[in-house]
Amino acid sequence: MSLDHESADALNERLTSDVGGTEIPVPISYDIIRLFSEGLYQSPHKAVEELVANSFDAGAELVSVVVPSPTSDETASGPLWVVDDGCGMDDDGFRQLWRVADSPKAGGEEQNGRRPIGQFGIGKLAAYVLAWRLTHISKSASGEFRYASMNFRAVTGSLNDPNAEPVRVRLHEISEAEAKALLSEIEASDPIMWERLFGEGASPTWTAAALQDFRELFKKLRPGRLGWVLRTGLPLVSNFTIHLNGTELEPSKADGDVLHEVVIGTESDRAANELKLSKVLDGVEIPGIDGVIRGSAKVFRDSLTSGKSSEQGRSHGYFVRVRGRVINLDDQLFGLDAMNHSAWARFAMEIEVDGLRDHLLSSREGVRDSDPIGVLRDYMHRCFNACRVVYDRESKRTLDEIEIDSILDKNPSPFLVDALAGAIRSDVHESTGGLYYLQTPELPADAAEAWLEETDGRLRDQAFSDFEIVSDEPQGQLCTYDAQTGLLSLNKDHPVGARLVTHATNELPAKLVAASEIMTYALLRNSGLQGYIVHDFFHDRDQILRRLAGEETMDVASVIRHLQVANEDDVAMERAVGRGFEIMSLDYEPAGGKGRPDGILRARLGRGLDGSRDYTVVYDAKTSGRDAIPASKVDVQALVSFADDEKAEYSLVVGHAFEGQDDPEAALNKRIRSSVESGNRVTALLTEDLITLVKLHYRFGLTFSELRSLFEDAHTIPETRDHVRALQESLESRGELPLRELLDALEREQEDQHSRPQINAARRNSDLLVEHTPEQLQAALKAVADLLGARWIDVDDQGYVRMEQSAAEISQELRRRLADALEIELQSMISST
Known part of the structure; x- marks a missing residue:
């Protein structure tokens, strides 16, 4: 509820005059300086930019930033300097400097033909987040030299003391010789700036700010990133130059072949027409935002997100300038939702909206939401869409020209190269060594960029150096691409690869499939999807391809049969163990190969209702033609290393029988016990006990927590046998x-x-079902769904159920399957009640 003006005036009349009564002090704690400044400037680079913006507002033509180099103990070797040849400060100027939230620039008076960027009077707080001491040295128009030094540590003792005396800064008048001594580092760091200060043609006025006694945030400052922030965020115009450590910064700009450009306010600007915005001579106008909006939007043929410069800052997205300064350096979308990634990586829009000055937040890093701002964002989004349409059309044309039998030729299509290069770059930056199909080297950060640039050049000459059909293993990936050599290969032992090789008269179909898989992977990585999402997608896709190629799945009967008889078949045993746990609702990922376990099992929280957190198990399945597996064949330390590599909580070894398994002092049991005492969680399990667990799952529905207790509490063979019997x-x-x-x-x-039918709801409506926990019921029903298949019944992770047959038909089929597969009678479970 709000008061209108009339009722508010009436209230004012009823209030007594501001005399009499009891006085209540309203103290402002010095702690507000810390809280407010730390909230405004969370990046060291933005804090330095704020100090340079003050130089711009002072009418400077040259500003020099000198960043000290770190010492061996990560401390700075000297002050951080920001020196400019703008208007200096006299006594009143120094006093005005330390009036927080009071700015003479709010009125907008020009300096050196420029309208000021600052307006809130809080820019000096930028120094507080970087250093404890801030010193200003200035030459005024009268030729006098002065300095004042603020030690913010002096404030800390009275941060929350409302009765504290104001902190006072002493102002000193000094000679030119003393000023030279104070600024002596500048002579070597930036000789040109030194000439502006003290040379024959010295500037009549200037100001230098020195930061010392650095705080923790300063350690995050990187000169490369700072250079990008300064040359991108501030207006580098003809009469304003920035030096960083003595080197002039060139204006940042997006380079490349422009596919399409929309110039604001011209005939190409259809977005303005769609929104019925007023077009003027050099731009458009939006009601509620003062002034003319100018600029252009471009989409480039090549990505703007690759290359070494992308590590320092961005060249794509929106760059919104207010009086020349970019206000959204760290917000490439300017508050809009994420865009089509491929086109977005090639899009750049420079837009000048000086009228946003009245809409800025105090940080000048964002704007207050309002209807005019909503129209501006809509307009900017439509400009992107206009560019995206052109890019999509060009991409389709390029794609149509690609011929699969020429993918190994030199000078490949840019469409192929950009996608492949982007995927390689993403994998290398994530230090994955290749997420799925790609094989990339794991490189230190200082070597990665050089390798990527070299690889990018090779790709543009020839993306695929050669193609070959190799013999891997049936559980191996369908294809691989070696980013170091450019070799594309297809695994003929994979079910799909086997069919391609067997039924084709030449290599073209195999080449087609391999190239398609690699490029699909590359395009998904370039679409902005996170690496693990792409990995999971291709993992699931591989399972589907295997089924389509005729690879038989293991049902519960096959699992038990393989566990019983596969003592001499390594592959069958590995799969049977993994599938056995998969039946119990754990995710199963075949692994194998040098330096990896036979399989990885994951219990995901979403699969159960028992509140347990996710956990991962690595396992090795052991076989032996002998009656028992010798202890020498079980490498306990290797299992522990596998667990570390896969970030797994538990490691497991499964076999038919182990030498001395019933003797707690036998070699294997002693090794396992020793490893457990060292903090590792290793478990040995007999296949007959695994079979028992599978059968118990179908009878009772084992929960994740019940399975976890096996890995947590039982380790040696005697312990796991006792644990399974007790369970x-x-x-x-x-x-x-x-x-x-x-x-x-x-x-x-x-x-x-x-x-939709849901297990929890069904449980609440039955006196018989409430005697069992929701996780027990869900685990049991998942076991039924796994046994019968989705054409009978399906259960999702939230306990929702889809029944494709009646309860009676499902019960009848379940009885038949259980009798055939498990040789158990569950009459009480599935009889009609």
Whole structure:
């Protein structure tokens, strides 16, 4: 509720005059300086930029920034200097300098033909986040030299003391010789600036700011990034030059072949027409934003996000300038939603909106939301879309010209090169060594960029150096691309690869599939998707391709059969163990190969309702033609290393029988116990106990926490055997889950067309089901779904159920499958109640 003007005036009349009563002091703590400045400037580069912006507002033609080099103990070797030849300060100027939140620039008076950037009077607080001491040395128009030094540590003792005396800064008048002594570092660091200060043609006025006694944030300052911030964020115009450590900064600009350009306010500016904005001679006008909006939007043929410069800052996105200064350096979208990544990486819009000065937040890094700002953002988004349409059309034309039988030729299509180079760059920067199909080297940061630039040049000459069909393993990836050599290869042992090689008369189909997979991967990586999402996508896609190629899946009967008889078949054993745990709802990833475990198992929190956190298990499956596997064949330390490499909590070895397995002092058990005592979690499990776990899962539904207790509490063979037996006794004493009751309850819920059947809801409506936990019911029903398949019943991670058959039909099929596969009778579980 709000007061209108009339009611507000009436209230004022009822208030007594501001006399009498009891006086309440309203202290302002010095702590506000720390809180406010740290909130404004969270980047050391933006803090330095703020100091340079003060030089711009002072009418300077030259500003020199000198960054000290770090010493061996990460401290700075000297002050950080910001020196300019703008208007100096006399006594009143120094006093005005330390009036926080009071700025003479708010009125907008010009200096050296420039309208000021600053307006809030808080820019001097930028120094506070970087250093404890700030010193100003200045030459005024009268030729006098002065300095004042502020030690912010003097404030810390009275941060929260409302009665503290004001902190006073002493102003000193000094001679030119004394000024030279104070500024002596500048003579060597920037001779040109030194001449402006003390040379024959010295500037009549100047100011230098020195920061010392640096705070923690200063350690994050990087000269390369600072250079990008200064040359991009500030207006480097004909009468304003910035030196960084003695080197002149060139204005930042996006280079390359421009596909399309939209100049604001011209005939090419359809966005203005769509929004019915007023076009003037050199731009457009938006009601609520003063002045003319000028600039242009461009889309380039090549990406602006690659190359060494991208590590320092961006060349793409929106650059919104207010009086020449970019106000959104760290917000490339200017508050808009994420764009089409491929086109966005090639898009740059420079837009001058001086009228935003009245909409700026105090940090000058953002604007207050309002209807005019919404129109401005809509206009900018439409400019991007106009450029994107042209880029999409050009991409389609380029793609149509690509012929698969020429992918190994020299001078490949830029469409191929840009995507492949972008994917390689992403993988290298994430230090993945290649996320899926790509094989990239793991390089130190100082060597990565040189290698990437060399690789980029090679790709533009020839993306694929050669193609070959190789023999890997059936569980290996379908294809690979070696980013170092450019070799594209296809695995003929993969089910899809085997079909391609067997049924094709030449290598062209294999080359087509391999190139398609690599380029699909590259395009997804360039679309902005995170690496792990792309990896998971191709992992799932590989499983589908295997099924389509005729690779048989292991049902529960096959798993148990393989576990029982595969003592001499390494591959069958590895898959049977993984599939056995997959049946119990863990995610199974085949691994294998040198330096890797046979498989990786992941229990994801979303799969269960028991509140347990995710965990990962690496395993090796051991086989032996002998009756028992010798202890020498089990490398416990290797298992621990596998767990470290895969960031797994647990490691597991599975086999039919191990030498001395029942003797706690046998070699294997002693090694495992020693490793556990060292803080590792290693477990040895017999295949017969794994089979028991699979059967228990179908009878009772094992939860993630029950499986976790095995890896957490049992390690040697005697311990795991006892653990499995104890678990079996506990579950059997609890009684089998009433699956038929659960299926009937879900079937009743399915009759409601306005909701989906859900295990929790079904449980609440049954006195019999509430005796069991939701996670037990979900685990059991997932086991049923896994056994029967999705054409019978499906259960998702949130416990929602889709039944494709009736409860009676599912129960009947379940009885038949369990009897055939597990040789167990679960009559009480699935009989009608």
